[in-house]
Amino acid sequence: MTQALDVGSAAERYAAAFEAFANNGAGSAPAWLKERRERAMARFADVGFPSGRQEEWRFTDVKPIARVPFTLAPAPEAHGITAEAVQPHLVGGKPGHAAVFVNGHFAPELSSLDRLPAGVTLDSLRGALERQPDLVQEHLGRHAADERSPFTALGTAFTSDGALVHVAQGVQLDEPLQLVFLAVPGEGDSYLWHPRILAVVEDGARATLVENYAGLGEGAYWTNAVTEVVVGEAANFDTYRVQREGNGAYHTATTHSQQGRDSKYSLVTFTFGARLSRHDITAVLDGEGADCTLDGLSLLGTEQHTDHHTTLEHAQPNCTSWEYFNGVFDAKSRGVFTGRIIVRPGAQKTDSKQTNNNLLLTEQARADSQPQLEIYADDVKCTHGATLGPIDEDHLYYIQSRGLTRDDARALLTYGFASEILNAVSLDALKSDLDARVRGWLAGRAGGSVTG
Amino acid sequence: MLEVKNLQAGIEGAEILKGLDLVVKPGEVHAIMGPNGSGKSTFAQVLAGHPGYEVTGGSVTFEGSDLLEMDADERARAGVFLAFQYPVAIRGITNAYFLQSALNARRKEQGLDELDTLDFAEMLERKLEEIGWDDSLIHRAVNDGFSGGEKKKNEILQLAVLEPKLAILDETDSGLDIDAVKDVAAAVEKFRSPERAFVVVTHYERILNYFTPDFVHVLAGGKIVMSGDMQLALELEKKGYDWITEAAAV
Numbered sequence: 100m101t102q103a104l105d106v107g108s109a110a111e112r113y114a115a116a117f118e119a120f121a122n123n124g125a126g127s128a129p130a131w132l133k134e135r136r137e138r139a140m141a142r143f144a145d146v147g148f149p150s151g152r153q154e155e156w157r158f159t160d161v162k163p164i165a166r167v168p169f170t171l172a173p174a175p176e177a178h179g180i181t182a183e184a185v186q187p188h189l190v191g192g193k194p195g196h197a198a199v200f201v202n203g204h205f206a207p208e209l210s211s212l213d214r215l216p217a218g219v220t221l222d223s224l225r226g227a228l229e230r231q232p233d234l235v236q237e238h239l240g241r242h243a244a245d246e247r248s249p250f251t252a253l254g255t256a257f258t259s260d261g262a263l264v265h266v267a268q269g270v271q272l273d274e275p276l277q278l279v280f281l282a283v284p285g286e287g288d289s290y291l292w293h294p295r296i297l298a299v300v301e302d303g304a305r306a307t308l309v310e311n312y313a314g315l316g317e318g319a320y321w322t323n324a325v326t327e328v329v330v331g332e333a334a335n336f337d338t339y340r341v342q343r344e345g346n347g348a349y350h351t352a353t354t355h356s357q358q359g360r361d362s363k364y365s366l367v368t369f370t371f372g373a374r375l376s377r378h379d380i381t382a383v384l385d386g387e388g389a390d391c392t393l394d395g396l397s398l399l400g401t402e403q404h405t406d407h408h409t410t411l412e413h414a415q416p417n418c419t420s421w422e423y424f425n426g427v428f429d430a431k432s433r434g435v436f437t438g439r440i441i442v443r444p445g446a447q448k449t450d451s452k453q454t455n456n457n458l459l460l461t462e463q464a465r466a467d468s469q470p471q472l473e474i475y476a477d478d479v480k481c482t483h484g485a486t487l488g489p490i491d492e493d494h495l496y497y498i499q500s501r502g503l504t505r506d507d508a509r510a511l512l513t514y515g516f517a518s519e520i521l522n523a524v525s526l527d528a529l530k531s532d533l534d535a536r537v538r539g540w541l542a543g544r545a546g547g548s549v550t551g
Numbered sequence: 552m553l554e555v556k557n558l559q560a561g562i563e564g565a566e567i568l569k570g571l572d573l574v575v576k577p578g579e580v581h582a583i584m585g586p587n588g589s590g591k592s593t594f595a596q597v598l599a600g601h602p603g604y605e606v607t608g609g610s611v612t613f614e615g616s617d618l619l620e621m622d623a624d625e626r627a628r629a630g631v632f633l634a635f636q637y638p639v640a641i642r643g644i645t646n647a648y649f650l651q652s653a654l655n656a657r658r659k660e661q662g663l664d665e666l667d668t669l670d671f672a673e674m675l676e677r678k679l680e681e682i683g684w685d686d687s688l689i690h691r692a693v694n695d696g697f698s699g700g701e702k703k704k705n706e707i708l709q710l711a712v713l714e715p716k717l718a719i720l721d722e723t724d725s726g727l728d729i730d731a732v733k734d735v736a737a738a739v740e741k742f743r744s745p746e747r748a749f750v751v752v753t754h755y756e757r758i759l760n761y762f763t764p765d766f767v768h769v770l771a772g773g774k775i776v777m778s779g780d781m782q783l784a785l786e787l788e789k790k791g792y793d794w795i796t797e798a799a800a801v
Contacts, residue, residue, distance in 0.1 A: 195683030332685070458573075492602070497639045500599050501653035501709065502627035512650060515692070 109165040110147040114140070114238065115257055116171065129232065135240045139255035141144070142245045149249055158467045159377055164349045165376040169321050171257065172202035172290035178283055185209050185360035188279045188313045191528030196221055197277040198262050203292025203322075205260055218267035219306070221276050227263035233246075235263060239297050242327040243355035248379050250351040261295030264308055268301040268435045275307040275339075275526055282345060283319030291321040301543055302331035302359070308338045309529060314345025314372060328356035328364065332386060335363045335541040339529060343536075344372035348399070352378045360386030360415075367523050369533060370397040370405045371540070377406040383445075384411070384418040395424040396520035398540050399432035406435035408453070411453075411478075413446040422460040423454040425520050427513055428464035429544060439471040442479050449479040455486035458516050460509075460544075512542045552577050552614060552748050553598075553717055559608035559773075560597045566607065567593045568644040569773035573718070576743040580757055582784060583752045585770035586792040587621045591752045592636060594770065595721040598750070599633035599698065600707045602624045627653075631716030634706035636722040641693035645703065647675065651714050657713060665797045682738040699726040707738050718742070724758035735763030756784040771796045 117140045120135070121137065128136075148165040149156040176202045185199055186192050194211035198221055201209070204225035212221055226237050228510050245252035262278050280294055300306050312322060322344060330336045344350045348372040370376060381390045397405050413418045426434040436455045457466035468485040490512050498508035517537045524530040553575040557697040560568040567590045575581055585591050597604050598611065600623030618626060621759070629779045641649065652666065655665040679686055684704065694702050702724055710718050724732045734760050743749070743762075751764060759767070759781065769777040769792070777783065777795055787795075 219706070340645060423614065491639075496601060496623055496638050497635065498622040498641070498649075498653075499622065500633055501633075501649070501713065502624055502626055502656035503652060504624050505622070507652070507656070511640065511649075515641050518643035522676070 102251050103114060105310050108329040110206065110331060112146060112168065112355070113199040113253065114144050119513065120171065120257060120259075120542065129228065131234070131236055132228070132239070132361060136256050136258060137247045139240070139252045142382055143249055143252040144254055145248050146252070149470045155408065159187055161373060161375070161377070162482045162500065163381045164351070167319055167321070169289050169291035170290045172204070172320075172438065175201055175283065176205045178202070178206070178279060179431075180206070180209060182209060182313065185279060185281065188281065188311050190275055190277060190309055190526060192530065193528075194388060195274055195277060197279055198223065199281065200260070200294065200450050201281050202261055202424070203244040203294050205281070211507075216270070216272065218270035219272055219276070220263060220264045220265035222264055223269070224261040224297070226260070231263065231265065232363075233264060234299065235257055235297065236432070238299060238300070239295070241355050242329065243381070244250050247381065248353060250323055250377070251325055251329045251353040251379070254295060254323050254353065257293040258295045259293070262294070262297070264298035264306075266304040266306040268308075269303040271304070272306045275309050275529070277309045280312045280322065280324070281314070282312070282314040282320050282348065284314070284320045284345060286314040289319045289321070291323065294322065294324045296324070297327040297480065298326065298336070299329045300331060300334045300336045303333050304331065305335040307526065309336070309526070310340045310379045311343075312341070312372075313343045314348050314349065317346050320345070321351070322351070324352040324356045325350070328354065328362045329355065330358045330362040330442055332359040334359065336365075337525065338364070338366045339524065339526070340368040341533070342368070342370050342372055342376060344376070346372070346374060348373045350375075351377040354380045356379065356382045356391070358382070358386055358391060360391040360404070361388040365392040365394070367394040367520065368396075369520075370395070370399070370407075371536065373403065373405070375404045377408065380407065380409040382409075382411050382420070383414055383418065385414045387415045387417050389415065389418045391418070392418045392523075393422045393424075394520050394523040396517055397424075397426040397428070397434050398517065398537065399427070399434065400429040400544070401429070403432040405433075406521075408437045410441065410543045411451060413440070413451065413518050414444045414448040416445065416447045416449070418446065420452070423520070423523070425516055426457040427460065427516060428454075428457065428466055429460040431463040433465045434483075436468045438469070438483060440473070440481055440483070442474040442481065444475045446476045449481065450478065451479070451481045453483040455485040456516070457485075459487060459489050459514060460513070512543075514541060553750075554612040554742070556611075557609035558597070558606070560593060560604050560605050560606045562593070566771055568597065570609065571774055573768065573775065575748045575750060577716075577748055578748040579766065580751065580762070580764040582764040582767045583750060583770055584754065584756070584767060584784060584787060586796060587754065591754075592747065593771055594718050595750070595752050596635055597764070598719055599623060599631065604619070606616055619683040627655050627713075629705050630716030632710055632713055632718045634703075634710060634718065634720045634723050638694050638702045638706055639699070640695040642695050643688055644693050646693050646708075647672070647689045650675065650689075650709060654711070654712055661794060670699045675712065678708070681738070682711060684708070684738070697786075700731045703727060703731070703735055703736075707735055711738070711742060713778065714742075716746065717748050717750070719752065721752045722754065723751075724753055724755065729757070729758045732758050733761050769795050779794060
């Protein structure tokens with residue numbers, strides 16, 4: 100069988116799986132959702148898995164995903180996950196406000212949602228479809244475009260569980276809302292789930308969200324997540340995303356944000372896990388004076404591969420965006436970054452800055468970086484810059500000349516490189532968790548460590 | 552403390568030092584002066600262990616050990632310090648953290664306990680008080696976005712914290728206005744001691760007015776061609792280098 104046939108038959112497999120899904124598990128869904136799913140499935144059936152011949156997928160080969168016969172993860176009857184197992188994946192090790200999922204299914208017994216203040220919703224998507232159907236209908240599948248990526252379409256088609264985050268107008272929330280997606284790979288089967296997250300922060304509200312994806316095993320599984328974010332006028336929404344899937348995992352994700360006038364939205368994303376991951380981030384600045392910050396750190400080794408595909412769309416005047424992605428690639432790992440900035444006609448006084456730096460710790464590691472600027476307004480400021488390469492010898496020498504061994508100097512420089520993104524985390528407890536993780540990663544490499 | 556004999560060194564095949572001799576004893580301050588391209592900075596970098604320079608002949612002994620056999624970090628831990636002419640920026644690492652890591656590397660070598668963050672912060676505060684500088688540099692990333700003057704001050708702060716036996720200052724005065732030169736020289740003067748030696752590499756004598764050397768050497772064509780005391784530096788200031796380099800060429 101040729102590879103092309105193989106991938107083609109995969110699309111058919113998902114079409115068959117959709118039939119079964121639509122007839123059984125998802126039968127109780129409201130008509131509008133069924134319709135949106137069907138439309139999305141039709142889209143996926145139309146385009147199938149992306150191929151390396153497509154510009155957007157030039158550096159990321161998803162055939163390994165297409166080849167595995169993934170099946171939708173069944174609701175685990177007894178998943179065996181305890182609160183203790185969840186704890187390391189919570190900010191500062193404390194429950195706070197957290198919705199926990201196991202293999203894509205909401206796990207109320209592991210979640211802590213009883214202390215939510217008035218005006219704040221953190222609910223499973225299934226629950227929200229019953230309790231706040233109008234809100235879900237208004238936004239779900241309305242922002243993240245299925246045309247943008249086959250994986251977004253697939254996620255919409257199989258929308259079943261996930262989370263709704265809603266912060267009512269003017270509500271100021273300091274404590275972070277947390278979503279924890281734990282993966283327990285199947286014994287024989289390779290499971291797949293499509294977590295769907297909808298976060299709506301109404302006008303003038305302020306909130307923080309942490310999305311955490313963690314694998315509790317080495318086996319193959321596939322997370323295909325879609326997150327839609329709506330930030331109202333003058334609202335302020337800080338979000339963090341930590342991807343620590345297992346070594347055998349595939350992770351595809353879409354994050355789409357839509358911002359109103361004078362709003363602030365930030366996403367800091369950390370990529371540590373999965374053998375293959377791809378994250379499509381689209382941020383639309385759709386109100387005058389909106390501000391968006393995207394930061395990312397990838398820390399990969401072995402033969403891990405990650406691809407961040409970001410689009411910042413300036414649709415209105417006087418908006419600012421700032422994007423800063425650092426990647427550290429060890430062993431034979433590889434990173435891809437695409438930074439697209441679109442300035443729509445009339446989006447004058449746009450101020451946008453994009454930076455992508457890649458540190459290659461071995462000669463086998465590889466990084467590809469491509470900025471794409473599409474500017475249709477004449478009074479704008481857009482800058483971009485990218486670097487890639489090994490640690491600079493002059494830097495190593497300078498640090499060595501202060502008494503640190505060459506290995507420790509390398510570790511220190513790598514840590515500094517990672518710290519640029521760690522410093523973007525304003526939640527202290529999360530920052531210290533991530534800092535420990537970065538130090539642990541450095542210590543796990545051969546030679547060199549940072550202390551203190 | 553430091554014995555340099557017939558040192559020959561270069562970079563990428565070009566010979567720059569052509570038989571340099573120098574003996575430095577504890578407590579002494581030696582100024583190495585010379586025109587551009589005479590090999591001053593090469594000498595400083597060879598002493599510190601820059602891997603880009605190749606030593607092709609001669610020897611350098613530091614406290615009885617063969618310095619040329621040691622890597623840059625081993626030299627630093629043995630007590631050699633170079634204040635760089637062009638310090639590099641280390642993004643993401645604060646000065647305080649960097650200094651603590653460097654000091655602890657040295658202390659470990661000396662068999663001393665490493666200082667924890669609190670003890671180190673106290674020590675750093677004392678050092679700053681001693682020099683009379685504020686703490687504005689220490690919480691910023693190392694040299695990142697520093698002005699030329701701030702970078703030079705930062706090198707001296709490192710010197711103060713690491714307390715080397717032999718401190719080499721490479722053009723520490725270059726690019727500084729006269730007030731900054733005074734400020735930096737006054738700080739260095741505080742760390743002059745009978746146990747510590749200095750090698751001050753400079754093009755101009757002005758820093759030496761505030762940090763008076765015991766010996767002044769003129770480097771030209773990769774060799775020391777004349778030695779004297781502060782009077783020689785003053786004479787160079789008046790007459791320039793030509794009369795010496797011309798005499799040496801004869």
